Amino acid sequence: MPDIVPLPPGYADWLTSLKSRIHQAQQRAALAVNRELVLLYWQIGQDILTRQAQQGWGAKVIDRLAQDLRAAFPDMKGFSPRNLKYMRAFAQAWPDADFVQGVLAQLPWYHHLALLDKLPSPEARRWYAAKAIEHNWSRNVLVMQIETQLQERSGTAVTNFEAQLPKLDSDLARESLKDPYRFDFLGLSAEAQEREIEHALVKHLTEFLLELGAGFAFVGRQVLLNVGGDEFFIDLLFYHLKLRCYVVIELKGGKFKPEHLGQLSFYLTAVDTQIKTEHDKPTIGLLLCKSKNKVVAEYALRDSAQPMGVAEYQLIESLPTELQTSLPSIEQIEQALAGDETTEEDPA
Template sequence: MHKNTKSGVEATVPAQLGALPSWYGDLLGEVKETVAGARLRAQRAVNTELVQMYWRIGKLILARQKQEGWGTKVVGRLAADLKAAFPNQRGFSRSNLMYMQKMARTWPEPIVQQPVGQLPWGHITLLMDKLETRSDLDFYVTEAVRNGWSRALLDRFIHQALHVTQGSAATNFDVTVPDESAVLKELARDPYRLDFLGLDEHHAEHELEEAIVANMVRFLTELGVGFAFVGRQYPVLIGGEEYRIDLLFYHLKLHRYFVFELKTKDVRPEHVGKLNFYVSVVDQMVRDKERDDSTIGFLIGTRHNKAAVQLALDASNNPLAVTNYSAYSTLSPADRELVPSEEDLSRVVQEAIDAVGHTDAPSSPEQLR
């Protein structure tokens, strides 16, 4: 036997085949990627067909209930008979049939024509458990499909009331970047929920900054899809004097730099002026003018006078946003160690659900993320 390790792919081949061409490792890697991609597409197709089947079953139950006027007891009998008829297929528990009925009632139009039809069944049941109105449901469906959220992340954003906080920050985007105002406003939440930083009520700016950098993966999740971290206390030399930007990010989809300035006290109008200056600096000295669009500035503080801040924003020539954050817990550090995280709680709840067959539909890669 001998091994070819071209391009990091280790291929063990029979010795009698002789020396392999130098490109064999690349070929093997490409074929494996093709197989993996096909498997993922097949799994997604199976999930889509499963959701469509559940919706059709739900429609049948609703139609028969409307026609005959019978109650939920028949659903229990139907579940038992379906399990007997299809003993090797999961997903026909009474609770799951009730979910199917609720889905068909919530989305009466053909499910295949709607974004919700692209979500895993576990996401859909979570949405129906947590939300009441169709508008709220459709908001999270759209965001989950667009951003590829896992079920745990979807649960987190519902808990944080993203549909209320998203786009609620004070900005001047309508004037400075009118063509992209709607897209950029979606990134500006008010407030940002940074409780995972574990800071107490009296933290300093450098402590906030250090905590964000130490928890950068969680912070990027809070910001939304597309952000990449460039640097902390990013240095810029102007006329022989060095200036430092608290946090600098780059958005891979929007092709823009984002300047983040942090304040642990009330945001004042003069802070907006400082942010405007830093955005101009990045625009002139960091941005690639052939590739990147204009830089965006975010000023994040504990609170602000909305009227005064809006006047300062309106007087700025760069696209800026001012928003708030919450980053401390009322629990002591010792007590916080004893409190399970959101991921812990989500895992425990899901294990309990699986144990009682609450949602006993087949798993998909999206559900297991």
């Protein structure tokens, strides 16, 4: 058995540093490969569009092109007729070469297929593409966010942030809240009670954090506050890393009532006094209720001196039927492409 050579001082730290640098280099290489692939697909799509428009080439040319490209590059994936048609659709959807090169090339190819198949408007595609890049969404998370209509729900909670927070904080705080919040992943009936919902949200914390959005970090459930010898418990307490403040979330099982904000305001004062540090910004409150009258919520928030918002939550699936049935799933897209590839794997 060979003698064990003692490690020189600093070797462990050096090895850790080397591993980190190698991992980063691998990530940069993978991103570079993806970037070149997306740009190549866009250029091929542009060529197909140009020749079909200027020279009247029919759809049969794509079948022949797929055959010839696969014969010329047998080890390269992604040259099925269906994928070539996606390249054409990709180029048609994004005619700006600079935008494709500077922004869209950051997303993997299958992200682009989801954007093309599930979103009809360029504005929606651009919004979801930007969010996917900003938050590093996987393909499945991107599809989930599209299907749960994140864009329509973002920044729509009733708040008083504009009056109670500085401009930059107000804009970020407003965009950080939604209305309604979707809790259909909990598997609860519409009649579930507050404590039952609260328990299920903590049990499914990963999904809950994903629904809350980027920046939320979980602090605790039923957080104890001792005020003058009396004990009070916050339903859910979070910290928002971008806003640099605590966020108190209170759940109400019924319709919103103005007096609910009094309790929430009390909790905000207690958190600001007992938990918040000098480095934290004022605590924000979010009241989640089963339903609300928007005008009543606006009136109730108007005279509050603390930043608060009111939003609804949904416990059951509420995706419109036409959206559920008319859009292919990402698995269906992959299966269709795989069926065209015969001897090849997925183009991405």
